[in-house]
Amino acid sequence: MNLIKSNINVDDPQPSAAKPKQLKVHNRKIVMSAFQNATPHSIIDISQQTGVSRQTVAKALDHFLKLGIVEICGKGDSTDNGGKKPNIYQLSSVPKFLVVHLHEYYIELFDLNCNLIGRQDLNPLDDSPHDFDYYLNAVRRMADDLFEQHEIDENDLYGVVAITPGPVIDHAFVHRNPFCSEWGFDIPVKEKLEAAFPTAKCVFADNIGKLAGLGSITANLEFCSTKRVVTVYTAKGINGCFFDHGQMIEGSNSIIGEFGHMILKPDYPVSCICGKHGCFESIVKPESIRSRLKQGEDLDSFLSFVQKPLKEIMFDDVVKGFEKGFACCQSELKTLAACFGQAFLNISLVYDPDVFIIEGFFSGFNDAFETELYNYLSDFSLLTPDRYFRIVSDPQPLPKLEVAGAITALKEYFFSDDLLYV
Numbered sequence: 001m002n003l004i005k006s007n008i009n010v011d012d013p014q015p016s017a018a019k020p021k022q023l024k025v026h027n028r029k030i031v032m033s034a035f036q037n038a039t040p041h042s043i044i045d046i047s048q049q050t051g052v053s054r055q056t057v058a059k060a061l062d063h064f065l066k067l068g069i070v071e072i073c074g075k076g077d078s079t080d081n082g083g084k085k086p087n088i089y090q091l092s093s094v095p096k097f098l099v100v101h102l103h104e105y106y107i108e109l110f111d112l113n114c115n116l117i118g119r120q121d122l123n124p125l126d127d128s129p130h131d132f133d134y135y136l137n138a139v140r141r142m143a144d145d146l147f148e149q150h151e152i153d154e155n156d157l158y159g160v161v162a163i164t165p166g167p168v169i170d171h172a173f174v175h176r177n178p179f180c181s182e183w184g185f186d187i188p189v190k191e192k193l194e195a196a197f198p199t200a201k202c203v204f205a206d207n208i209g210k211l212a213g214l215g216s217i218t219a220n221l222e223f224c225s226t227k228r229v230v231t232v233y234t235a236k237g238i239n240g241c242f243f244d245h246g247q248m249i250e251g252s253n254s255i256i257g258e259f260g261h262m263i264l265k266p267d268y269p270v271s272c273i274c275g276k277h278g279c280f281e282s283i284v285k286p287e288s289i290r291s292r293l294k295q296g297e298d299l300d301s302f303l304s305f306v307q308k309p310l311k312e313i314m315f316d317d318v319v320k321g322f323e324k325g326f327a328c329c330q331s332e333l334k335t336l337a338a339c340f341g342q343a344f345l346n347i348s349l350v351y352d353p354d355v356f357i358i359e360g361f362f363s364g365f366n367d368a369f370e371t372e373l374y375n376y377l378s379d380f381s382l383l384t385p386d387r388y389f390r391i392v393s394d395p396q397p398l399p400k401l402e403v404a405g406a407i408t409a410l411k412e413y414f415f416s417d418d419l420l421y422v
């Protein structure tokens with residue numbers, strides 16, 4: 001699935017023999033592509049952005065206004081020569097998207113412009129989701145409440161996306177939800193959601209790390225569209241996503257990007273949820289950080305500095321402790337940076353990315369972490385420092401990135417509907 005790059009290539013002119021109708025459809029697709037970033041635009045903006053003449057943009061917008069998928073949302077500034085204020089257009093607020101968070105048990109409803117309309121939470125005390133069908137019934141009930149509260153006709157529900165940890169096969173089957181083992185294996189989430197929401201035109205499931213990666217890439221498309229990028233989702237576990245010039249790379253088993261299970265230290269004593277020992281994520285997870293910190297002589301001083309018990313210490317606290325000069329944090333930061341350096345080097349040997357974007361827990365890394373990470377590479381003779389990959393941070397909250405990616409994916413389906421253009 002090509003989720004980012006539109007199949008519309010504005011640099012690829014239509015053959016000169018194109019029929020007027022084909023040309024009209026082609027121009028409409030180009031004009032609609034201006035709305036993929038959910039920003040309102042004037043006719044002049046769209047013309048400048050797409051290279052399509054203002055007159056053709058205006059005709060295409062008339063077509064979309066009649067279809068009800070574009071609306072006028074206000075007036076822009078008047079032109080320098082005192083002309084009248086131009087209309088500003090945005091995607092219609094009528095079609096809705098439902099996002100179902102399978103790991104946190106809540107749902108959210110958005111419009112095409114990524115505005116949050118409402119949220120419903122499953123009360124874990126009353127509604128413990130014992131099996132998937134039980135959970136799905138609760139989702140359906142919560143959605144009914146949202147539709148009623150916001151007076152939404154269910155026929156306007158365009159899409160439903162389920163966001164889940166664990167591998168997702170064919171955007172349809174959740175192999176296993178690591179936070180809810182009672183659900184079993186290969187849960188047919190897409191089929192069940194389609195049955196629960198029969199009027200939705202587009203239903204699918206995808207992995208949290210992939211969607212967060214898509215969210216990061218969408219927000220930084222200009223930067224990422226010329227590069228090979230690995231997004232690194234760091235939370236309780238680690239996974240990520242590979243992009244080549246803005247295009248997501250996927251494999252048949254959907255385990256591509258599950259590099260949290262790359263084995264770095266086979267002798268590591270603690271076993272990972274995958275069944276192996278010494279996986280990247282099991283070495284850098286918060287529990288492992290805390291158990292190493294315990295060995296530091298200045299642990300008590302560090303804990304009183306951050307005013308937290310050891311069981312609440314996260315990577316951000318280690319960074320603070322490092323900056324303050326606590327030896328236990330200096331040692332731990334070096335250990336973690338070397339671990340990331342080792343994992344990133346291994347990934348580079350098979351993918352050779354230009355940049356790693358770190359999201360989540362580890363996105364608050366400091367300069368010392370970066371320096372130590374590159375130190376790990378220093379004795380590796382196949383890479384000279386001028387050719388090292390870059391590491392950058394995306395500090396946006398993970399749920400925000402996941403939803404941004406989910407909406408990008410849903411909009412890609414929306415924009416690929418040929419009926420919008422004829």
Ligand SMILES: [Zn+2]
Pocket residue numbers: 260261262272273274275276279
């Ligand atoms: Zn593992």
